[in-house]
Amino acid sequence: MSRGTKRRSYHHGNLRRALIDAALELVSENGPHGFSMREAARRAGVSSGAPYKHFPDRDALMRAISAEGEQRLLAAMDEEMARAGTEPTARFRAMGIAYVKFAVANPSYFRVMTMPEYLDAEQETTIQGQEDAVHAIISSAQASGAMTADDPRVVSLAAHCLVYGLARLFIDGHLARDGIGPQQAEAVATAVTGVFGRGLVPRKPDQ
Amino acid sequence: MSRGTKRRSYHHGNLRRALIDAALELVSENGPHGFSMREAARRAGVSSGAPYKHFPDRDALMRAISAEGEQRLLAAMDEEMARAGTEPTARFRAMGIAYVKFAVANPSYFRVMTMPEYLDAEQETTIQGQEDAVHAIISSAQASGAMTADDPRVVSLAAHCLVYGLARLFIDGHLARDGIGPQQAEAVATAVTGVFGRGLVPRKPDQ
DNA sequence: ACCTGAACACCGTTCAAGT
DNA sequence: ACCTGAACACCGTTCAAGT
Numbered sequence: 001m002s003r004g005t006k007r008r009s010y011h012h013g014n015l016r017r018a019l020i021d022a023a024l025e026l027v028s029e030n031g032p033h034g035f036s037m038r039e040a041a042r043r044a045g046v047s048s049g050a051p052y053k054h055f056p057d058r059d060a061l062m063r064a065i066s067a068e069g070e071q072r073l074l075a076a077m078d079e080e081m082a083r084a085g086t087e088p089t090a091r092f093r094a095m096g097i098a099y100v101k102f103a104v105a106n107p108s109y110f111r112v113m114t115m116p117e118y119l120d121a122e123q124e125t126t127i128q129g130q131e132d133a134v135h136a137i138i139s140s141a142q143a144s145g146a147m148t149a150d151d152p153r154v155v156s157l158a159a160h161c162l163v164y165g166l167a168r169l170f171i172d173g174h175l176a177r178d179g180i181g182p183q184q185a186e187a188v189a190t191a192v193t194g195v196f197g198r199g200l201v202p203r204k205p206d207q
Numbered sequence: 208m209s210r211g212t213k214r215r216s217y218h219h220g221n222l223r224r225a226l227i228d229a230a231l232e233l234v235s236e237n238g239p240h241g242f243s244m245r246e247a248a249r250r251a252g253v254s255s256g257a258p259y260k261h262f263p264d265r266d267a268l269m270r271a272i273s274a275e276g277e278q279r280l281l282a283a284m285d286e287e288m289a290r291a292g293t294e295p296t297a298r299f300r301a302m303g304i305a306y307v308k309f310a311v312a313n314p315s316y317f318r319v320m321t322m323p324e325y326l327d328a329e330q331e332t333t334i335q336g337q338e339d340a341v342h343a344i345i346s347s348a349q350a351s352g353a354m355t356a357d358d359p360r361v362v363s364l365a366a367h368c369l370v371y372g373l374a375r376l377f378i379d380g381h382l383a384r385d386g387i388g389p390q391q392a393e394a395v396a397t398a399v400t401g402v403f404g405r406g407l408v409p410r411k412p413d414q
Numbered sequence: 415a416c417c418t419g420a421a422c423a424c425c426g427t428t429c430a431a432g433t
Numbered sequence: 434a435c436c437t438g439a440a441c442a443c444c445g446t447t448c449a450a451g452t
Contacts, residue, residue: 199406
């Protein structure tokens, strides 16, 4: 058996996995731009042609990363929602905060996942399913009187924009400039979703 | 003088401009991925080494596009804000809607502008200035009682997230799937900013 | 069944040479 | 001052050949 560290040959092991891991490493070091098929192969200790036994082309490897990230994101959101209990607005907010936390904790996955060129049909149906789940939560919150009766599609869209935009601003370093680091992701997401929930127009009785 | 169409030589003309235009064309045809220095040179009718007299490297050309797009975005927002009058919340909302409209109308500029690797220091100070202007509007709206007294930084951040996220969803085709096209950009931006202004938590007296 | 390594057409970038 | 075109080191992808 392999003693301790990695073997220099994957004839027997899992080259597919090793290539994905190497690609994630390269993305985290130099951005999506800095990944190449040949360098990933080199890091996996394999010749330049070998990856093509596992992925038809460069884009397919990226799509595999994108799909894997998507699964992890969904799992993370499910977990946080379970922790949030059964009240729909609490679940809704927990989902948004979990989204931002995932992005900040997994920037390489997030950057690849959010490149439109790496979304395949299979993943689009996963996303569609997730959107349906969001609509169900919104409807349920509205039915119980805990949420305004705005068009659920608009509410869902606005919420999606909000958390996606926040995640991007974190990942792209636009908040680091203002001294906001990854450790504050949860606090910032909580503040931003709070403002979104209460609205900007003052409430008459509270004035 | 040049009769009608483009000359095949830029010895005399403006190669810098021609390269930027060719690059924008390539981005709009194949995405940022599909742009290459050599192909831009080819389209400008010039040899592979010529671009390097005008741009030190590929990234510099992209940064030039990014900066140019930024200027156009600021101009578009200023125009719409002037049209919106003097009431701060109306100006604030007009700015957000103008942002989304610009992105949808200029996807190539927007895609390049939003790649963090193509932001230079100069552009960051422009962005900083814009952020300060946003804070001024928010303070003014709060002072007149037309906006809640939330932390202006959080309000500004949430608004930024919202419009950036919406622009991205448009550009990346996530709304086309739901049958929402570019012509609906203004209507959708109006709906989304409306929900954001009113909030999701129901208002007691209106219930 | 899986990997090697040469091959081809590309790309970014440099640089001596031309006008 | 600006452009050419060969050169070099890279990259994606293919494919005959090896095990």
